[in-house]
Amino acid sequence: MQDVVLAMLAKEPAHGYELRSRMRGALGPLGDAMNAGQIYVTLTRLTKAGLVTSERAEGLPDRPDRRVYALTPAGQQRVAAWLTEVNWPKSDLTEFHLKLVAAAAARLADPVDLVDAQRREVLRRLRDAQRAALDHSVDPVAGLLLEGVVLRLRADLEWLEACERMWTERDRTGRASA
């Protein structure tokens, strides 16, 4: 969040509410989940860290927020570093994988049941994201994010199918040799 807010200030100084509405526009339906106060909390932290400065703005009596925020030189450096940084959000499958292994080893639960429950949850999320993407009013740029969410969830479902095949098979052969 801090990096995103800094980068959005790179073009020109802006009010908090401008940043917020730009971000919501880019996120589309996913922006609804964004907390209104989050931007201001972040801006306060960035100010304390010396990455952002602000001053009171004139001539906007109808807006409660009259501070205009701008990047400091240190803030500009951080934005440049962030843009060239290569990282990628992890989708952590390790824990679920180990849960299946542990459940099967200790005979605590049927791994196939765990896979089923997980699939229902992933399907629910996929359904919500795809429904949001079907809405004609979704802006194409925001729609791109929804497409990414759907693609990832579809990959998760494919992996769960592979899990199910493996654990169904293990179950059968396990019984046969027992």
Place this chain on the structure above:
Amino acid sequence: MTGSMVLRTRGLTRQYGRDSGLVRAVDEIDLDVPAGQALAIMGPSGCGKSTLLHLLGGLQRPTDGQVWLADHRIDTMSERALARLRRDSVGFVFQSFHLMDELTAVENVELAALLAGQSPRRARKRAMYLLDRVGLADRARHLPAELSGGQRQRVAIARALSNDPLVVLADEPTGNLDSAATVEVLRLFDEIRAAGQTLVVVTHDARIAAVADRMISMRDGAFADDSPLAGAGMAGTGSGRGSGTAAGAAAGTVYGGRR
């Protein structure tokens, strides 16, 4: 006896091969599909979902068990009566569209009505209405080869609706479509669903969940999981606040690793 069920099966079974090569593609399935339900049946290829769809639509006969389409028991019906019932009461949508290449879009859509003995004028009027409904009124005189994949599938859906069927049965309707065309077809299914059309879709494409009221997972010829999808009726064509927030939760999982 079937109440308001559009489709109903009991002990439905279809086997292929024999002896050690025997495969139960559909294995004693009991299914009830009430009027107006949009049902998605999902599973990996080879799980028997296409065979099930063919049994539901009377395109194949079961080895064992019963199938009712509304009040008609179709597994014991004569071939002739079954063909008539299919023509009048079932709309089919296939992965590879199955349009007649030498007929225009409107001719493809009106064909079933003409075969059912409707006057050419009425059949054409209805076909034009349906093409308009699927957003292709301006493509009515185009041949399938002149249409995109998504447009062809929309023509096929218009055709499936031409006899005002009791149920539309779709087999991998997005299987040959790219992402944008899939969205077109999903939107159309959503409109059809919202209009109260009973719909059964078999697919491995989980995106179909966006337009279904109920999802069944199938493996090895049987149902492994059957879950109602809450909120489908409420969400309607335009997604409300609820779906936006839930989508936000979905995005949260993607962003989770960054925080």
